[in-house]
Amino acid sequence: MAELTTLSGDPFDRTAFESLLKRRLFYTESFEIYRTSGNLTGDSRGLYDYGPPGCALQSNIVDLWRKHFVLQEDMLELDCTILTPEEVFKTSGHVDKFEDWMCKDSKKGDFLRADHLIETVLEARLKGDKAARGLAVEVEKSDGTTKKRKGPKVNDIKAMKLDDAQVKEYEEILAKIDNYDGPELGALIEKYDIRNPDGNSPVLPPVPFNLMFKTTLGPSSASPGYLRPETAQGQFLNFKKLLEYNQNSMPFASASIGKSFRNEISPRSGLLRVREFLMAEIEHFVDPEGGKKHPKFGLVKDLQLSFLNRSTQLAGKTDLQTTSLADAVARGMVDNETLGYFLGRIYLFLLRIGVDKNKVRFRQHMANEMAHYATDCWDAELQTTYGWIECVGCADRSAYDLTVHSKKTAEPLVVREPRREPLKVEEWQIDINKAKLGPTFKKNAKAVETALTALSQAERESSAAALEKEGVISITVPNLPEKTEVSEDLISIVKRTRVENVREYIPNVIEPSFGIGRIFYSLLEHVYWHRPNDPARGVLSLPITVAPTKVLIVPLSTHPDFAPLTLAISETLRAQGISCRSDDSSASIGKRYARNDELGIPLGITVDFDSVKDGTITLRERDSTKQVRASQEDIFSAIKSLIDGRETWEDVFKRLPEFLGQSGDE
Amino acid sequence: MAELTTLSGDPFDRTAFESLLKRRLFYTESFEIYRTSGNLTGDSRGLYDYGPPGCALQSNIVDLWRKHFVLQEDMLELDCTILTPEEVFKTSGHVDKFEDWMCKDSKKGDFLRADHLIETVLEARLKGDKAARGLAVEVEKSDGTTKKRKGPKVNDIKAMKLDDAQVKEYEEILAKIDNYDGPELGALIEKYDIRNPDGNSPVLPPVPFNLMFKTTLGPSSASPGYLRPETAQGQFLNFKKLLEYNQNSMPFASASIGKSFRNEISPRSGLLRVREFLMAEIEHFVDPEGGKKHPKFGLVKDLQLSFLNRSTQLAGKTDLQTTSLADAVARGMVDNETLGYFLGRIYLFLLRIGVDKNKVRFRQHMANEMAHYATDCWDAELQTTYGWIECVGCADRSAYDLTVHSKKTAEPLVVREPRREPLKVEEWQIDINKAKLGPTFKKNAKAVETALTALSQAERESSAAALEKEGVISITVPNLPEKTEVSEDLISIVKRTRVENVREYIPNVIEPSFGIGRIFYSLLEHVYWHRPNDPARGVLSLPITVAPTKVLIVPLSTHPDFAPLTLAISETLRAQGISCRSDDSSASIGKRYARNDELGIPLGITVDFDSVKDGTITLRERDSTKQVRASQEDIFSAIKSLIDGRETWEDVFKRLPEFLGQSGDE
Structure with a gap:
């Protein structure tokens, strides 16, 4: 593998990078003071806490996810419990196969x-x-x-x-x-x-x-339960209510954001293989007939993605093929439009939060690699210093889950829809003379009736012939030792045409499943670089939408004249819901900018003596370190417009006067 | 207790209310299809899933909480793990006392x-x-x-x-x-x-x-762990890093939003006593000296709250006292300004999300009722058909948690700050002649030294006298069977003045702790009512900020001419991040409004034949059912301004022309 480089083309120095993340409290090992003091004797690895900037970044990613998927695609969001009784995971196959x-x-x-x-x-x-x-x-x-x-x-x-x-x-x-x-x-x-x-x-x-964590529900020890290893099952169990809520209209998707748990044998690679993690999952329910078309496929079909398909891997290779989604679906590499549509939407989401488009690939799972419920699966993988990391899985779970839960609970998890053209079915029907059957078989009558109704179409056809020829058929009835004879005075078997006005089917499920922690870490690797010739001055070029803090406020010095203005600016921004951070320490202004570049703060306001005199302030952009100067009102409105995505920094830089003094970035 | 009434003064009908919440999928019992089919044999009660409107309402409450507390008060948000090794909860006292x-x-x-x-x-x-x-x-x-x-x-x-x-x-x-x-x-x-x-x-x-759920971490069975019963411990364990992140400045607060778990003996009262719940907790770290003043107390001091204090309850009574926070603190009923400030902020938050101010009281815990870590505690209780429900606890945890974790890990969880005036301490100091002590006591020398240094000031004073008089003292050394004699050639004890330039203290903690599920349920009771003389037409008067969906779009009929405009309006709103729902079913427009009033949707747009002709649309307000009519542009900007809180409905109603036709609400 070629050596990874940062945005600025320098070799990626993971030591410097991870030290920045820990120093600035993006994340930290959980219970660290217990670990370092030797108070943890057992295996409590694979657990991490997110500090203030990490927590804000995570919640901004989740917020954007909700907008990109739930709001924009009108999905039905659910919040289901983590604790789940054993019976549910027995049915889903997790107790036996996870x-x-x-x-x-x-x-x-x-x-x-x-x-x-x-x-x-x-x-x-x-x-x-x-x-x-x-x-x-x-x-x-x-x-x-x-x-x-x-x-x-x-x-x-x-x-x-x-x-x-x-x-x-x-x-x-x-x-x-x-x-x-x-x-x-x-x-x-x-x-x-x-x-x-x-x-x-x-x-x-x-x-x-x-891999599931086990516990016990309630005060007696008779109710085993597990922490869910995925949010999906809660969504499947609510399928019937969701369909109703959606006024019985198909297709539709549900979505859940929440913690899941996997008891990894040996957690490793920091945030990448952990035991407790935040997931965001979509279950898109679709009619299995009609080729799983998607009405909005046209919106993503021209996206060029890099694919690593199953056959390439089985040949022991890792070469990528770059092609459009339209082509990938047309060639059958990606099975259908719905799957293709979600690969496109996943890709757009990743770019929107700031992932480097040259470090994304879509890899297809090999047969044995797939989870027990999947029939096909593509992973969106992000390239990091740990290699290509699976960050989003997009699995076709077919009708697996709805079928097993429906069977177990006898609750029909199906869609019923009126047929445009009634369906005519030619079939063999059995008419039973119940008035005679009862007295003939007495306590076994019900079992005989059930056995008769269970006969397949082929069996019915041959039975009809036998009945006509011999006037009697002999069938196997469960729990009765011998064959049972049923004569023509008890039943008749005739071919008729049945008209079906309603179609009933179990939907298939396409499941895009996002590991937020893995995306979080990979994204931070993608946006990390350092100022030219100065490896100590790290920068995180996070897009403004996901940056933990939007605005840094720095008074020129600790002079008391600056304090009221600094406070007023901060209160104004907060009142508008804009997160900001004041750095009024005595460090030089350049140092203060540098240490807040490490937090990925995209915009900086400087308060200087002119600000106190005429009310103007400067606005600095993190990546270019360029500055403009204007009235507070103009700067605030520029900030709002940058955050809302109505303007880019280039737009603002063109329309407001550049400021060249006291940049502190030289 | 007087019978509870709804906003409109009608008696509260809980049957109708809970049936609305379940029918419209605000929440539902988890694994319901397993329960109703008899597939759950154990005790899996106390677990609920939130459906689409519940999930949106919950996330809007959380969002507002984050703005009201984390953003506005500049708190440090953390996201710590739910899984926690046993050692941590042994120290915190939860293994023994929870x-x-x-x-x-x-x-x-x-x-x-x-x-x-x-x-x-x-x-x-x-x-x-x-x-x-x-x-x-x-x-x-x-x-x-x-x-x-x-x-x-x-x-x-x-x-x-x-x-x-x-x-x-x-x-x-x-x-x-x-x-x-x-x-x-x-x-x-x-x-x-x-x-x-x-x-x-x-x-x-x-x-x-x-009440804690137990599990095992890792593949061996040697590492017991628990699901956290509160988010607080993760915040305490990170105290040192948070203080550093806050540039060592005090006071400050951390905050966490996340799931916690309590294995209730017998869950009951629907969402009010459950085993898995969302919490939002603040740990405000404050200097125990100086009376715990709060610089922003002035902002809340005039709020009039209803109090039920400890002594009233111990006298077997439940009378409320209504008074200002300023008075409650001045009289010592509420212990200090910081506690008072948070009671005020909690109250403002509750009103902001739509709680009825006549159904809030603050109740003080009695001594035995308090959690093992608390020295004082006030609950914000909301009145519901289940009685007064504890929804927010505001406890003074003193220095309990930081002290016990610090002791266990030998990590100093303290604040060190330079003293303005150096502190002079007169004290008895022991000088040990180590060169002689070692050879004298050989392998016991270390133990003797430790025992000497452990002597209290009083013991040192009497020992100094004894040493002067008899030339020898006798002390108890742990693990040595007899008293040990130490003579004056090995030690001297003298009174000296020590100058302390740095003050070191363990902060106290004020902890406002919010049970989001309880607030969610109580709020819904508070905003529920029905149209006059029509108990079947329930309304949820949720404020626009927390309402699950902001805008309902209803075409006048299923006429195909309306579809493109309905879709275009929905896409425009979604693109602006405004959640909306189209109801184009064939039900009458009045029926469609009524069933969406049940979802608490505050605004409704009607698309009629005039809309198709001239582009104008109507905007209906849920509570008054009044409507205005204007161009799409004007209506969209009014919606935005209502959501952002820049205008009230009264403002909009005054400035846009009223619409009187086709209201459907008669």
Whole structure:
């Protein structure tokens, strides 16, 4: 993989980046004072708190998501509970199948996720081979960042020559690592003698580990429950009410934003693999007939996306194909318009919050990789220093969930709609003479009737012939030991035409599912850069819509004359719902701008001696560091118009006079 | 209690009200299709899902909360994890003390909450007494609503005369029912022979039941964890980082909005006592010295609130005192300005979202009622058909939490600030001659040194005297069996003046804590009424800021000419971020308005034949049902101005021409 660069083309320095995020409290490990003081003996990894700027950024992303999807597409938002009784997840398949494969270190007892173990070991061997061949390899530093190194000084890498066939084998395994099931992973571990890199002990064969957190509801211990691993089930259980709320009109979508939980075997990569996370999920219910067209597909069809499809990966490759959504659907790579429409909307959403369009790809899942409920799935992946990260999944869950819940509860989770043309069905019908059947079979009469009605069309046809020929048929009735004979005085079987005026179907579900924490982290990597030749001056170029704080207010100095104006500006902005931050510390104005660039604050107001005299203030733009000067009224209205998206900075810069003094950015 | 009335003065009909909320999907029982089909065998009560209008109302309340508190008061918002390792809640006291008292039915095995049991039984007896005296009593109908009834036809009430002293005793017990601990509740149960009303069996003595949900973190079973019962602990654990983020300036507040969980023994009263709920909590950190003044107290001091203080309740009464916050603080009923300031801000927030100001009171907790961490607590209670409901708690947690976490982790959770005047402290200091102490006590030297340094000022003073007189002192060293003698060649104890330039203190915490679900339900009761003489036409008079949907669009009929304009209006509004709903069903326009009044939609646009001709549309206001007519541009700008709060309906009605035709509301 080519080395990642920042927006300004500099190599990406993850150490500097993550130190900025933690220093400025975008996020922090949960219970850190307990961890660092040695008070946490158990496994409480994979849990993070968001501090003020992180929390604001997260809530702005969620807000924009709600506008982009729920409001703009008129979706039905729900807020369902996290706690869920066991019965629901038994039906949905999560109790039996929501698992990862886990190996236990035979000596130390550590638990390792099987696919990650194989990946780590094979990647290390490939590096060893490169080192042995004298090629440059990526080495990981203690902080988790990587650098290309060559030669004998490459740390931690055992030079070890592999033959060419082996290299090819390893690379192919890695390309489809997500596609192996447990026994296959076990076979790979045995075949390639894969051991725990920490201590080199052999590991036991992979066993399934259920990823749901379990608890008990109520004071008795008889009611097991789980924390939901996705918000979807609550939406499915409410399907009937939602359809009613939507005045029985199809298609429609429900949506939910909320926390979900997965008990990861070994959390890693900071915010990217955690045990508690914020999700935003859409369940779009669509008629499975008619090719799943979407009326608004035309709005996204010309978007050019980068695709990595299933067959490319199974061939052990990772080449991207860039093409329009129209073409992808026409060629059948993306199955249908509805799926294509959502891939387009997902892409537009990601760009809208500030994701770098050169760091987005859409990857199709391989067969074994898909969740148990999915028939097809595309992930929107964002490129980061941790590799390509799955941030949005877009799965076709077919009619799986509605069917299983409907079966379990006997509640028809279906759409009924009048047919334009009544449907005529030729079929064999059974007429039962109940007045005679009862006395004939007595207590078994009901069971016989049920067995008769259960006969298939083919069975009915042959039974009709038998009845005509022999005057009697013999059928199997559950719980009765022998075949039961039913004679022609009890039933007749005739072919008739039935007219169906109503069509009944179980909708299919297309599910775009967003991992907000992963998007949050990847986005921050995408917008991070530093001022030319000054790696210490980091900037987060977040779009104004999602920036945690919109306006920084800096008085020129700590002179007491500035305080009333600074306060008045801040109150005016707050009253308009615009978040702002005053920095009136004694640091130089340049330093204060620099440290607030780290928070991604897009606009800065300076209060100086002229402000006190004539009321004018300056407005600085974060990325260009350019400034304009005008009356407070003009500056406030420019700020409002920038936030509402009515003007760009270029517009404002053209229409208000530039200010060249005291920029502090030199 | 006087019978509750709606905004329009009609008696409150809870059956009609709750049926409206469920029918229009404000909320619904979770997993309802599992429950009704008999698939839930365990105890999964107390869990509710919010449907589209409920979800929007909830998120609008949260949004306003964020503006009213976080933005306007410049609070530091955090988003901390729900999953928390056991160690944290051991320290905070929740593992040992976060309990309710529970009785088990000796025959049926049901679990009952002890205080609720006593309440139910004594209230029933008081009713029986009234019935025996021939007075009117409140009777509960099968749907949970109450009506006043008199005479022999009073259902379910056993007329049973009590003597006057008994009536007084029961009434006093009920007034302070929240103040009894477990053994006291047990004594009451025995004294008054209180049994399970369902079956009349005796109950076993109350035992404590911990209300936290337990789970396990990670794949091994060695890491117990809990779902947080409040968001507060995450905020306390991050105190040090927050103080730093706030540039070490005090006072400041953090805030969190998120789900919390309490495993209620017997959930009841719909949304009011549930097991999973949304909370919004503020932790305001304040210097305990200087009387906890608040610089903005002046902004709220003249607000008149209704108070029910501790001493009134302990006297067995419930009379309210209405007075200004200034007076309440001056008289010491409310302990300090900071507490008073937050009571005022809470009150303003409640009014802002639409709570009826005649149905709010502030009740002080009695001593035993307070959570283990609180030294004082006032609840904002809202009056509903279920009685007065605690919706916001405002507790003074003193320095409790920061102190215990600091002790446990050895992390100083303190504020250090330079003293204006250095503080001079006269104190006895111990000088230890370490060069001699080591060889003298060998392996015990460290322990002896620790014991010496631990001596209090009083002990040092007497030791100094002893040392002077006898040349030796004898001290107790932990883990050494006998007294240890330390002679004057090893130590000297002298009085010196120490100068302290820095003051160090643990802040106190004032915690306003909002139960969003309870506020949500109570608010809906407050804004519910029906059109005169038409109980079937319910209206929810939600303020426009929190209303789930802002605008209803109704074409006059299903005529196809209306469709393009209806769609265009809806797209224009959505593009401006204004939520709207089109109702183009074939029902009469009056019926369509009526059913959308049930959703609390404040504004309605009608598209009629004139609209198609000249582009004008009408705008209807929900509460008055009055309409104006103007160009689309004027109507859109009026809508925007109403939503932003720049104009009231009265303003708009005055400036735009009234429309009198086709109102559909007659």
